[in-house]
Amino acid sequence: MIRPILTFPDPVLKQKALPVTIITDELRHLARDMAETMYDAPGVGLAAPQIGVLQRLIVIDVAAKGEPPHLITAINPTIIQTEGEVFEEEGCLSVPNFSANVKRHERVVVKGLSLDGQERVWQADGLLAIAFQHEIDHLEGTLFVDRLSPLKRELFLKKAKKWGAP
Numbered sequence: 220m221i222r223p224i225l226t227f228p229d230p231v232l233k234q235k236a237l238p239v240t241i242i243t244d245e246l247r248h249l250a251r252d253m254a255e256t257m258y259d260a261p262g263v264g265l266a267a268p269q270i271g272v273l274q275r276l277i278v279i280d281v282a283a284k285g286e287p288p289h290l291i292t293a294i295n296p297t298i299i300q301t302e303g304e305v306f307e308e309e310g311c312l313s314v315p316n317f318s319a320n321v322k323r324h325e326r327v328v329v330k331g332l333s334l335d336g337q338e339r340v341w342q343a344d345g346l347l348a349i350a351f352q353h354e355i356d357h358l359e360g361t362l363f364v365d366r367l368s369p370l371k372r373e374l375f376l377k378k379a380k381k382w383g384a385p
């Protein structure tokens with residue numbers, strides 16, 4: 220089921236999500252809904268808080284158009300290693316009509332659980348590394364616009380006002 224995506228400045232997006240302690244059918248169902256919602260949008264990642272669920276669960280698929288889908292579902296994802304630095308353009312399904320360059324690590328190693336409860340380690344670079352960092356930020360209540368310079372953030376807030384945010 221496609222769920223509505225919360226958008227800035229919804230206060231839920233500023234909240235910290237709680238660790239998943241038990242993998243239930245309900246959680247698996249939630250993960251399915253998140254993937255469906257992400258593909259429908261379309262987007263390359265979605266975190267549970269974006270559909271109003273404050274649990275540490277993310278879905279990512281950075282496969283290019285025409286490539287077969289490659290869905291990653293990560294429970295309680297944590298970055299355990301980082302390397303390098305990039306400055307690439309990002310957008311967010313919760314921040315429509317705005318994109319900006321954000322400083323991120325170039326490569327990350329992420330540890331978490333898969334939906335079957337197995338511990339997983341993902342080695343990510345390129346767009347996948349950025350997507351992991353962006354989605355894990357959502358679990359901390361951080362949006363990419365929170366990582367902009369004060370001047371760029373000011374510009375964002377002005378634009379956000381135009382499309383109706385208070």
Ligand code: NI
Nearest residue numbers: 310311312313
């Ligand atoms: Ni986002």
